[in-house]
Amino acid sequence: MRAFLVGCLAAIVIAVGAYAVLNHSGYVIDSASSVFTTKGTRL
Amino acid sequence: MRASVRFLFAASILWLAAALVAPAYAQQPTTVNPTAERVQEEQLLKALKKAEGRGTLADTKSQLLEQPAGRDWRQFQQVTLPWIGAIGILGMLGLLVLFFLIRGMIRIENGRSGRTLVRFNSFERFVHWMTAFSFIILAVSGLNITFGRALLTPLLGPETFATWAQWAKYAHNYLSFPFTIGVVLIFLMWIAWNFPSGADFRWIREGGGIIGNKHPPARRFNAGQKVIYWVVVLGGGAVAVTGYLLFFPFYVTDMAGQQLAHLIHGIAGLLFIAIMLAHIYIGTIGMQGAFEAMGSGEVDENWARQHHSLWLEKQAGKGRGQRPAPAE
Numbered sequence: 001m002r003a004f005l006v007g008c009l010a011a012i013v014i015a016v017g018a019y020a021v022l023n024h025s026g027y028v029i030d031s032a033s034s035v036f037t038t039k040g041t042r043l
Numbered sequence: 044m045r046a047s048v049r050f051l052f053a054a055s056i057l058w059l060a061a062a063l064v065a066p067a068y069a070q071q072p073t074t075v076n077p078t079a080e081r082v083q084e085e086q087l088l089k090a091l092k093k094a095e096g097r098g099t100l101a102d103t104k105s106q107l108l109e110q111p112a113g114r115d116w117r118q119f120q121q122v123t124l125p126w127i128g129a130i131g132i133l134g135m136l137g138l139l140v141l142f143f144l145i146r147g148m149i150r151i152e153n154g155r156s157g158r159t160l161v162r163f164n165s166f167e168r169f170v171h172w173m174t175a176f177s178f179i180i181l182a183v184s185g186l187n188i189t190f191g192r193a194l195l196t197p198l199l200g201p202e203t204f205a206t207w208a209q210w211a212k213y214a215h216n217y218l219s220f221p222f223t224i225g226v227v228l229i230f231l232m233w234i235a236w237n238f239p240s241g242a243d244f245r246w247i248r249e250g251g252g253i254i255g256n257k258h259p260p261a262r263r264f265n266a267g268q269k270v271i272y273w274v275v276v277l278g279g280g281a282v283a284v285t286g287y288l289l290f291f292p293f294y295v296t297d298m299a300g301q302q303l304a305h306l307i308h309g310i311a312g313l314l315f316i317a318i319m320l321a322h323i324y325i326g327t328i329g330m331q332g333a334f335e336a337m338g339s340g341e342v343d344e345n346w347a348r349q350h351h352s353l354w355l356e357k358q359a360g361k362g363r364g365q366r367p368a369p370a371e
Contacts (some may be wrong), residue, residue: 001338003165007172011221015177019213038332 097139107298116302124309128189131317139324147349149253149330151346159341160358167232168340174225174275177218182316184218189309219286226279229272236263237272242353252350263354271322274315281311 088094093110100106163171187208189197196204242259243266246252247260251267259265264272285308288296296304326333332346347355 003168003340004172004338008176010169011173011218011225012178014221014224015217016215019217026048032196 052076060278068329104293104298108296112299112302114320116305117232119306120309124313125189125193125312126185126311128316131313132186135317137321139320139329143324143328146253148328151331152349153341153345155332155346156344158344160344160347162336162341162342162347162357163340165340168337170225170232171337173221174229174279176321177222177225180214180218181222182312182319184215185312186316187211188215189313216290219290222279226283227273229279230276233264233272237269239266239269243269258349258352260352261350261354262357263351265351268323271318274318278311278315278318282315283307285311 045088084094088111094108094111096106096108098106109125188211191204191208191211195207198208240262242261246259246261246266249255249257252258253267269333285304288304289301289308292301326337330350332343335346336342344355347358
């Protein structure tokens with residue numbers, strides 16, 4: 001079951017990494033509230 | 044002098060009369076019919092498909108005041124989509140329970156041989172589980188978006204539900220990345236074995252060994268597994284693409300595109316969940332020996348002969364597999 005554990009861990013690492021990159025880049029991460037925003041800018 | 048006094052008196056009377064008459068005139072019924080205006084608005088909406096104003100915000104989308112397509116989308120989101128999900132998922136669960144009660148677990152007919160062969164290597168299993176783990180969280184958090192408020196708020200209360208829903212949404216957004224990577228890797232990794240072949244038609248005709256007691260020959264993947272593969276690749280691809288359109292709103296599409304993306308994402312996601320329930324069933328309690336393929340990566344030779352005889356012959360021809368099972 002090593003592949004199972006490594007697979008789950010990899011998914012979490014990729015997800016956290018994506019969060020860090022997008023958050024750091026200043027992208028509006030809350031898409032629900034960004035309906036009336038311009039690209040990457042919170043109004 | 045008397046003439047000028049008479050003139051001033053007459054002018055005053057006229058001014059007074061005008062002052063008295065003007066309000067009375069203003070209170071007369073107007074010629075504008077509000078109902079008729081409403082009719083015009085409806086006609087305009089039908090003709091233009093939207094009503095737009097002008098504003099000072101940089102984002103011109105905020106100037107869109109009304110669009111009939113928005114009502115259709117709301118109806119879909121609040122009524123149609125939950126019905127599709129409920130029928131698809133509960134219907135599939137019902138079928139699987141019924142099938143299990145009638146057929147039970149599909150056993151290895153000749154028992155275990157004690158010899159095993161490698162079915163999936165470490166990398167294949169890693170990709171499968173990375174995708175599966177992401178999918179399960181995506182499915183639960185996605186179902187929460189459609190059904191959570193109605194089903195969980197009475198149990199959890201609004202504040203607890205709001206906290207849970209916020210975390211679920213973050214998980215839904217960011218686990219999309221490992222899921223998408225997994226779908227791409229699955230597509231590349233197994234494409235060579237997932238084109239239709241003649242054996243698939245026979246497999247389908249004979250019920251795939253699932254319905255009835257025949258065990259039609261199959262290659263590495265039988266027709267049922269090929270269906271699952273293409274559901275993952277095409278369905279997973281559809282939910283990924285539409286999901287990113289929603290995650291990064293208005294980068295690629297306009298408002299109508301966002302609504303269409305949501306429609307496709309919702310339908311494809313819910314049907315994807317329903318079909319994956321069947322995959323999970325057959326890979327666990329539905330078939331003896333199936334889970335080992337993704338667990339240890341090795342399957343029993345008799346299991347392979349029963350379900351994938353053409354693949355077993357090919358592996359034997361290559362001199363692979365058929366080694367004693369490890370001692371327990």
